[in-house]
Amino acid sequence: MSNSVKNFLYTAIVTPFDLSGEVSYSELEALIRLQEKAGNGIVILGSTGEGLALEEEEKRKIIHFVSTLKLNTPVLVGVSGFQLNQTIDFLHFAEKENIDGYLMPVPLYAKPGPEGQTHWFTTLMDQVKKPVMIYNVPSRTGVKLHLECLSKIAKHQNAWAVKEASGSLEEFTAYRKVAENLDFYSGDDGLTPEFTRAGAVGLVSVASNVWPKAASTFVKQCLEQSLSNESSQIWKKAADSLFLASNPVPAKTLLSLKGVIQNSFVRPPLSENDLKQANVLKEQDSIIENWHKNF
Numbered sequence: 537m538s539n540s541v542k543n544f545l546y547t548a549i550v551t552p553f554d555l556s557g558e559v560s561y562s563e564l565e566a567l568i569r570l571q572e573k574a575g576n577g578i579v580i581l582g583s584t585g586e587g588l589a590l591e592e593e594e595k596r597k598i599i600h601f602v603s604t605l606k607l608n609t610p611v612l613v614g615v616s617g618f619q620l621n622q623t624i625d626f627l628h629f630a631e632k633e634n635i636d637g638y639l640m641p642v643p644l645y646a647k648p649g650p651e652g653q654t655h656w657f658t659t660l661m662d663q664v665k666k667p668v669m670i671y672n673v674p675s676r677t678g679v680k681l682h683l684e685c686l687s688k689i690a691k692h693q694n695a696w697a698v699k700e701a702s703g704s705l706e707e708f709t710a711y712r713k714v715a716e717n718l719d720f721y722s723g724d725d726g727l728t729p730e731f732t733r734a735g736a737v738g739l740v741s742v743a744s745n746v747w748p749k750a751a752s753t754f755v756k757q758c759l760e761q762s763l764s765n766e767s768s769q770i771w772k773k774a775a776d777s778l779f780l781a782s783n784p785v786p787a788k789t790l791l792s793l794k795g796v797i798q799n800s801f802v803r804p805p806l807s808e809n810d811l812k813q814a815n816v817l818k819e820q821d822s823i824i825e826n827w828h829k830n831f
Contacts, residue, residue: 541610541637541667541742543577544738545755548584550784563797568582572609574748579639582614584742586782589803603634610636618643623632627663641671647678653685667696683714690715699723699740703732725775729768734756743775746790750828781811
């Protein structure tokens, strides 16, 4: 697989909106440049980027906009569709743009079995020439990635990696056993120390939205097995704080509090009002910033 996607940290970037609810492209670029400066790869249009709340034309405009930035860091596009022909059409558009690969989750809501999942992923990967990271996130999709499916699609020429967000070290280990040729990434910031010890090569992160450089140091230490128990606990609490309400509500709130974006607007069905503990975010931000000063 191309070295162009071999980053150890990808940030599932938030999509900033202005007060009228439109995409703020100036802030999106600013956020992406912070990640580029930190050396982090980027995932656009993921669940953290509210991909499902964006219109089809908006998603295409974001892809094209990011393609024009000529970034010195890899960009993955989240492929969150569940209507096959529409998703294929979306991929045909994305293939023509200056992006590096795809993040493809298990289709949500329908709860496809092993054969349905295998057909879905194979059909989509047949449409592209860029590398694909398969995404297992049963808390969002309603069904886990079936082992039988992964063992088959792991052989596809465009299969590159798995983002594993089951929350279970046992599940992580089982997936690795049936797809040893693929790279595995932790999909949970707080579980990254355990997952890297079990063979993960990196992290696809929410926390790096608000702590891009500190998160990079954290993942490096996880990969080097040099992270102290104290640091592990610090990061676990910080990561947990970003899920006090549905993602990306806390991340956007903290970015707004830090002055990185002007507001924390999220699109329905999400609501900023579901976050009741913004003070916790400020406390954790201070803790992480102080932690990073030591390195």
